[in-house]
Amino acid sequence: MEPLKITTFQAYLFWENTEKNLSNLGLRLSSLQTSTDVIILPEMFNTGFTMNVEKCSEEVGGTTMKWMLEQAQKFNCVVTGSLIIKEDDLYYNRLIWMRPDGSYDQYNKHHLFSxxxxxxxxxxxNQNITLELKGWKIRPLICYDLRFPGWSRNHAPYYDILLYIASWPDSRIEHWQKLIPARAIENQSFVIAVNRVGYDGNEVYHSGGSMCLSPTGEVVYYKPESEDLYTFTIYPKDLISAREKFPFLEDADSFTIKNS
Structure with missing residues (x-):
């Protein structure tokens, strides 16, 4: 494992306007003054969190995925975030993990917000995935998944980073602020959580609160309220030290989730 440079983008999103969002996000990203290993965008970063799939969905390899590849190549890093994908007449809230070479992985949101x-x-x-970047094992999840600890439980072979992208409203921001530290401590992993800011088309306000917490629950990064493009580094020694000092994962219950 090597030190990992992470860029989080707590963005203001324009409602159901892919062209405007991609233009604005691209313009803001152009101000990056440092190299990075991964750029993390919020849930449905190209449209805002909408149920209007007829207007806002794209096919695999569509406009937004092409934009993600362009950014990944421009900054020579991974770019990740979710969008609405239509595939075989079904719609998915799908996280894309886009690499500069055009290869990508995907995760479909498991817990859908009723x-x-x-x-x-x-x-x-119905399937968790584990990604690798510079020796780090990363478990990506989406927004509402945060409320369900069984889905994110860290089992051997252990992941090192739990990643949440979200469109989490201010009305429940206290839950966000409490659940993220719990996930870091119980899973002894870094947790990186990226939210959006501003009002959406339903007049729901989002106050951000994007953060990174260490495996012991210490704050590495936290930003409420305003749009923020920020790069920070996490280090393997902090993960290794926490797990060696407190080997709690070895005593955890063993279970699997059966999907219907």
């Missing part, structure tokens, strides 16, 4: 009717429109994913 308060907004997401489960009536989207198809849930």
């Amino acid at each position: 308060l907004s009717g997401e489960e009536k429109i989207f198809t849930a994913g």
Whole structure:
């Protein structure tokens, strides 16, 4: 494992306007003054969190994925975030992990947000994935997944980073602020959580609160309220030290989740 440079983009999003979002995100990213290993964008970064799939969905390899590849090549790093993908007449809230060479991995959101009717429109994913970057093992999840600790539970072979991208409203921001530290401590991993800011088309306000916490729950980065493009570095020694000092994962219950 090597030190990992991470760029989080807590972005203001324009409602259901892919062209404007990609233009604005690209313009803001052009101000990056440092190299990075990964750029992390919020949930549905190209449209905002919407159920309007007829207007906002794209096919695999569409406009937004092409834009992600362009950015990955421009900055020679991974670019990740989620968008609405239509595939075989089904709709997915899909995280894309785009590499500069054009290869990518994907994760379909497992827990669909019933308060907004997401489960009536989207198809849930049923498989966790583990990604690797510079020796780090990364588990990507999306927004509502944060509330379900069994889905993110760290089992051998252990992941090192738990990544959440979100469109988490200010009305429940206290839950966000409490659940993220819990996930870091119980899984003895870094947790990186990237939210959006501003009002969406339903007048729901998002206050950000993007953060990175260490495996012991210490704050590496935290930003409420305003749009923020920020790069920081995490170090293997902090992960190794925490797990050696407190080998709690070895005593954890062993279980698997059966998907219906």
